[in-house]
Amino acid sequence: MISKFISLEWKSFIRSANFGKSLAVKILIGFFALYFILTFLSIGVFGYYILKKEFPDADPLKIVNSYLLFAILADLIFRYLMQKLPVMNIKPLLHLPIKKSTLVHYVLGKSSGSGFNILGLFFYIPFSIVLIKEGYSVAGVLGWLFTMFLIIQSANFLNFLINKNNIALGSIVTILVGLIAIQKFEIFDVVGFGGQIFDAIYANPIYSLIGIIVLVGLYYLNYKQLRNLVYLDEAVTKKVKEAQSADLSWADKFGDVAPFIKNDIRLIWRNKRTKTVFLMSFLFLFYGLIFYTNDVYSKMPAMLMFAALFITGGFSLNYGQFIPAWDSAHYKMLMSQSFRYRKFLESKWVLMVSMTAILYLLSIPYLYFGVDIFLMITAGAIFNIGFNSLFLLFAGSFNKKRIDLNKSGFGNTQGTSITQFVIIIPLMLFPMLLFWVFDKFVGHHLGFIALAVIGVLGLVFKNYFMNLIEKQYIKSKYVMIDAFGKEA
Known part of the structure; x- marks a missing residue:
């Protein structure tokens, strides 16, 4: 038997429409x-x-x-x-x-x-x-x-x-x-x-x-x-559960984007895959322990910066790369509403920046490894906030694969496309290479400043970049509606 x-399972696998x-x-x-x-x-x-x-x-x-x-x-x-x-x-x-x-x-x-x-x-x-x-x-x-x-x-x-x-x-x-x-x-x-x-x-x-x-x-x-x-x-039989809603009135201070932020928080907490991404982001806080406790990496500054970026960017990198596919199940309904697309995008940006800030505060104990390490984490956090958050939003305009939020986060390639592998270059390799160049030829601390300056410039010109990103999403709007409407 x-x-x-x-x-039966093998036949189901090879005969599946997704095969x-x-x-x-x-x-x-x-x-x-x-x-x-x-x-x-x-x-x-x-x-x-x-x-x-x-x-x-x-x-x-x-x-x-x-x-x-x-x-x-x-x-x-x-x-x-x-x-x-x-x-x-x-x-x-x-x-x-x-x-x-x-x-x-x-x-x-x-x-x-x-x-x-x-x-x-x-x-x-x-x-x-x-x-x-x-x-x-x-x-x-x-x-x-x-x-x-x-x-x-x-x-x-x-x-x-x-x-x-x-x-x-x-x-x-x-x-x-x-x-x-x-x-x-x-x-x-x-x-x-x-x-x-x-x-x-x-x-x-x-x-x-x-x-x-x-x-x-x-x-x-x-x-x-x-x-x-x-x-x-x-x-x-479908089990009927009484809906429980947390008090999210504190989000009202964000103004017009507050309804979208509330929906994002509910979406994250009520679904398996998004909840996994959220909880995993706190585990990335310990990522630095692999690098900062090993003398081998002390002579590899680019790898130390890689760890610094992950410590505060765990949520942004894992959540941001699938924007707006997280909303694919109700994307048609969203796009039929009367609101400016910019507000929808800004809610995602606020969420990523807020989580990066929280993870940065939780990373303060890394001062134990020295001021230089914490400065590196600080520079990585500013880069994540100012550059990576905006770049992830832009890259999301090319996401055209539906995601089933009820499925597990591990071993689940749903929603994954070549986009996720292409964006890793500017997100991780660019800051690592930039820091290595400054550390090698200019100065160790100037490498921190270079990354922080890029992050600050991203914040200063945020409105300009958000306008460009909004135009790209509007341009791809109907293609995404069609793509998200198809079964994964």
Whole structure:
């Protein structure tokens, strides 16, 4: 029966009207997937020797074990925001003599093959092979590897249970940040404690059986939850929820653009994909930790500027590149209303600038890494506000692909076109190149000033550029109406 389900899904995929569309985008995503696979594989193969070289007096396995607790929590957060849960259209099957339990087991089993579950194994398996090659206990390494596999699968099924629960996400983020702070300020040795747990599994592989109990428990909870939903009335009945509206009266101070800002805020918070973009923007705040804590990047100023731009521009870059496709579902209705297009565009600009400003304020703790780093982040924020926000609005006039807001943000190429890949050049490569030139030939701090000046000029001539952008949108208005009216 399982083989028949797989066959049906494959036929549904290749016979879909969307099959063959955006082939270039799919190929590009495939290259990205291959890149990550090769990266994890390389770290798995050479990680042991790199750690041994950098820390000759330490055990590489113990170093890895010490940080696994943080990695597991970070993986849960990433899964919550990015993992697209597997679905199956069960309506045509419910009247057939197929056990409902079989349907549920298939959906749950399908999730086990998710790319999120496979990617980590490209590190753990090669790393384990290297450990055995270097003389580690075969039983201990296999027990450790088996535990990693169980943890990956447990995280997968836990994500099923907590998905769409913002309280659960907030709790995990709080725990992770709290543990990092506790370790940073030496309140408690979290790294040592986490290391002891996984060191014990290596020393006594029998402890890996605890992972089986946890995995079985999470699988059962998921099975019980889904099994209660596999009924025809559940499949065809639309749930009616009482609409809840937050008080957005504070937005009235923005004047004529206030109604559009309110609609944008409601759209972001009520839909999966936009909410994912919003929440992900706060994770980009930690992007700098990858670069500013690594001495390798200290000699690569362009990469440091790349991080600075992302820290405050996470929302603008991810939300702005799909303007106005976020409104594609009701674009026809919007364009039939009596309002100036400029107000619609300014609401998007205000939203991007406001979020950039908020993220900049939240980036103040980066002063810990020095004034130069914070000046770099400040210059990046001004550039994002003055240049990137306007350029993203202009680039949006070329967006002609509809977006389904209810679909997950990860693995979803809907709305993606060559436009998204072209605009990355002026948005990221231009400021990086400009900063590198000034840093190399003129002066480090003058690079900050150059980017900030461009941002300030964008603000000074904002009205002029907005008029040009408005004309471009009006020119493309009916083409976009036609494009957004088509099913994605």
